[in-house]
Amino acid sequence: MSISVVGAGAFGTALAISLARSGTPVTLWARDAGAAHRMQGSRQNAARLPGIAFPDSLTVTADLGAALADNILLSVPMQMLRDLLVDHPELDGHCLIACCKGVELTTLLGPVEVIREVAPTATPAILTGPSFAADIARGLPTALTLATPLDEDGRRIQTDLQAPNLRIYRTTDTIGAELGGALKNVMAIACGAAIGAGLGESARAALMTRGYAEMQRMARRLGAREDTLAGLSGFGDLALTCTSELSRNYRFGQSLGRGDSFDPAVTVEGAATARAVHDRARNMNIDMPITAAVVALLSQKVTVKDVMEMLLSRPQKEE
Numbered sequence: 001m002s003i004s005v006v007g008a009g010a011f012g013t014a015l016a017i018s019l020a021r022s023g024t025p026v027t028l029w030a031r032d033a034g035a036a037h038r039m040q041g042s043r044q045n046a047a048r049l050p051g052i053a054f055p056d057s058l059t060v061t062a063d064l065g066a067a068l069a070d071n072i073l074l075s076v077p078m079q080m081l082r083d084l085l086v087d088h089p090e091l092d093g094h095c096l097i098a099c100c101k102g103v104e105l106t107t108l109l110g111p112v113e114v115i116r117e118v119a120p121t122a123t124p125a126i127l128t129g130p131s132f133a134a135d136i137a138r139g140l141p142t143a144l145t146l147a148t149p150l151d152e153d154g155r156r157i158q159t160d161l162q163a164p165n166l167r168i169y170r171t172t173d174t175i176g177a178e179l180g181g182a183l184k185n186v187m188a189i190a191c192g193a194a195i196g197a198g199l200g201e202s203a204r205a206a207l208m209t210r211g212y213a214e215m216q217r218m219a220r221r222l223g224a225r226e227d228t229l230a231g232l233s234g235f236g237d238l239a240l241t242c243t244s245e246l247s248r249n250y251r252f253g254q255s256l257g258r259g260d261s262f263d264p265a266v267t268v269e270g271a272a273t274a275r276a277v278h279d280r281a282r283n284m285n286i287d288m289p290i291t292a293a294v295v296a297l298l299s300q301k302v303t304v305k306d307v308m309e310m311l312l313s314r315p316q317k318e319e
Contacts, residue, residue, distance in 0.1 A: 003019055004029060005067075022163060029066075079104065130241070132246045143168075157170075180229050185273055186277060189297075192253020193256045275298070
């Protein structure tokens with residue numbers, strides 16, 4: 001059994017560190033050869049996770065051929081997943097486990113469906129749930145959801161990815177796992193905007209709750225199971241991402257609420273996801289007012305105050 005992680009950002013590096021701590025050989029692939037050389041020499045990712053030492057069984061490389069393994073975790077931004085698979089057809093035929101959260105802007109597909117389309121002979125899966133890179137890298141306890149179309153594949157991967165600080169639950173509901181991880185980022189932007197604008201904790205609680213209702217609404221229409229959305233990949237991830245400044249989407253929302261600029265080098269998956277989900281919801285006639293509000297904020301057509309007035313003035317209804 002061999003494991004590799006493709007993508008040496010904070011989350012990919014954290015997963016590689018955690019999986020290698022038990023002595024399992026793990027290969028971490030970095031696109032930048034210079035960065036790979038520095039990490040291999042210094043035994044840390046000083047740019048993303050400074051001060052956290054690499055286990056002896058972790059090897060860093062810029063040669064993707066050396067990173068082919070029984071289980072390949074794809075830790076790249078959602079909007080880059082397709083290009084990675086197209087540029088590296090040698091990944092096809094392997095077990096490919098997406099570790100990104102979102103919806104592809106051009107096709108409205110989730111990670112598992114993108115893998116199926118571009119790498120048809122691969123075994124597709126997604127690893128998602130409430131998790132921050134810093135916690136995983138430090139060895140703090142984290143629970144995740146592994147979703148695969150076939151339970152026999154899920155059982156094998158679940159065993160292969162055992163680590164002292166990771167508890168992995170499995171499901172065959174890939175749609176629910178994909179949607180939970182994607183939609184919670186949209187709600188995190190909304191919650192961050194509310195706090196950034198000084199609207200208070202009660203407003204955030206309301207947005208989280210009604211945002212969860214939106215997540216369930218879309219998930220049901222697309223064939224997901226409600227218990228998946230109530231689990232780690234849905235409610236669990238929503239709770240974490242909407243309440244912590246370690247969340248990039250939440251911090252981005254705060255900057256929108258305050259009217260501040262945000263570092264363009266930081267990946268904010270929820271921004272692209274909001275636009276994609278909004279289009280899909282309109283096409284399917286699904287009522288998703290908070291998602292629509294986030295899209296309006298992103299277009300800078302309205303203020304947070306305008307959005308809250310719009311949401312509060314909606315017709316009264318039964319919960």
